[in-house]
Amino acid sequence: MRRRDTTGPRSAPALGRRVFLAGGLAAAGTALAGCGPADTVLSGRQPLRQWNLFTGGDGARMVEMHAAYRKAHPGIDFQPSTFQWGNPYYTKFAMGAAGGRAFDIATLHVSRLRGLGVGTLISPVPTDLLAEHGITRDTVFPNIWDKCTIDGELYAVPLDTHLVVTYYNRPVCEQAGVLDSDGQLVEIRDENHFFDVCAAVKEVTGQYGVVTDTTHAWRPFWSLYRQLGGEMTLDGELGIDDDKALRALDFLRRLSEEGLAPKASDGAATPANFQNGIAGLMLSGNWELPTLKDAGMDFGMRPFPGVYGEELGQGDSHCFVLPVRREPDDDAVAAAVEYAAWMLKHSITWAGGGHIPAYMPTTESQEYADLQPQSDYRHAAEDVQFDPQAWFSGSAAQLQADAGAIFTGVHTGAVTPEAALDRFKRTAQDLIDTPSPV
Missing domain, CATH: 3.40.190.10 (Periplasmic binding protein-like II)
Incomplete structure (x- = not known):
C-alpha cells in the first residue's frame, strides 16, 4: 500500500485511489473496530473503519445507508462500529484517536471539534480530494462549512443540521x-x-x-x-x-x-x-x-x-472527521473521503429522520421538497445557532x-x-x- 505525508503538498491521485473508486463495500452487519482481517489483505479490499454514535431511529437510517454503500462498493471492507451516544462515545473517540489505530473516519458533532483535539487528534480534510467527489463550499450550507473550518483548514465534512x-x-x-x-x-x-x-x-x-x-x-x-x-x-x-x-x-x-x-x-x-x-x-x-x-x-x-x-x-451538525495518523496512509484517507462524499450525496435517506441535509443539491431537490413536514423548516439550517x-x-x-x-x-x-x-x-x-x- 502506498503511503505519503497527507499534511504536506498533495500529489496527483494514486493508483490505489483509482482502484478504490471502482470498488465498493462488503458484508452486512456492524464490525468491531480494529485492523483489517487477513482475508481483507489477501482479497485486496481496502479496509475502512468507521465509528459513529447513532442508535434508535438515526441508527436504523445509518444502517440503511451503510447497506446501500456496501452494495455500491464491493471493493471496500467496510467495518462500522456504533457506540453509546454522548460522553461514552466522546471518551471512546478521544482514547481511540490518541491511540492512532482505532478508525479511519468517525462521526462527531461540529460543536465538539475544538474540544476534541483539532490538529492533535483530528486531521484536516484534504479539500482537493473532497472536491474531486463534488463536495465543496458551494455544495454545502456555507454557514455549516465555515463552522467546520478552523484557522483556514477544513476539519470536518458536515452531514446535516439538527x-x-x-x-x-x-x-x-x-x-x-x-x-x-x-x-x-x-x-x-x-x-x-x-x-x-x-x-x-x-x-x-x-x-x-x-x-x-x-x-x-x-x-x-x-x-x-x-x-x-x-x-x-x-x-x-x-x-x-x-x-x-x-x-x-x-x-x-x-x-x-x-x-x-x-x-x-x-x-x-x-x-x-x-x-x-x-x-x-x-x-x-x-x-x-x-x-x-x-x-x-x-x-x-x-x-x-x-x-x-x-x-x-x-442546533448543531453531525459531521465526519479524519484521525491524525501515526503513519500517513494515502489509500485509507482516499477511502474515508470518498465515503463521506457518498454519504452526503445520498443523504435524502438521512432526511427521513428529520435532520436537514448539509448537501444543498439534496435539500434543493424535488425529492426533498416532497418530504413533509421536513421541507417546511429547511431554511432554518441557514440560521442554526x-x-x-x-x-x-x-x-x-x-x-x-x-x-x-x-x-x-x-x-x-x-x-x-x-x-x-x-x-x-x-x-x-x-x-x-x-x-x-x-
Missing part, C-alpha cells in the same frame, strides 16, 4: 384558530403573540398550550438569547449579557408559571405529552419527527418561534448538562431567573478555569 423547532398538532391548532390560510401554524410576531397562541391552544386541549423538555432547558434558552442578540464568550472571563439572559429565562418561567406548559417534562415525556394531546405545540429537536410519524399523528413543523425577532433555533465555543461546550458537553440542571428550576419555580443566572455564571466560570483534558 436544531430545535416548533411542532404543532394540526387538528388542535385548527380548532384553536392559529393556522394560516395554508394550514400551517401562524408565524409568531413577538413574545405576547406567542403567549396568546399558547393560550388559544390550551383552551382546546384543556391542559397546556405547549410542552418543552425542561431538563434540557439550554436549547430554548440559547435560542431566545440569540434572538435577543446575546453573545457569550467562554475564554478567560465569562462574557454574557445579563439583561438578555434574564429576559430569556423569564420567558421560560412565564410558560410554566402561567400554566401554559408543564413545570416538569423530561426528554422521554415531552414527545409523549405532545402525542397524547396534553399540549398542541412542542418545542423540541427535529429528531423527534420519526416517533410522531410512526404514531400516525397529524402534525406540522416550522422553525423555532421568532419570539424576539428572527426564527433562530439552537451553535453553542458558544469552548472545550466544555456543545452537544453532550458539560455546559449543556450544567445549564439544564440549573435552568430546570426556573420551570419548576424552585429558583428565580436571577438566582439561576447567578448560579450559571459561577458554574460557567469554573469550567473556563478548568484546563482542557485534550
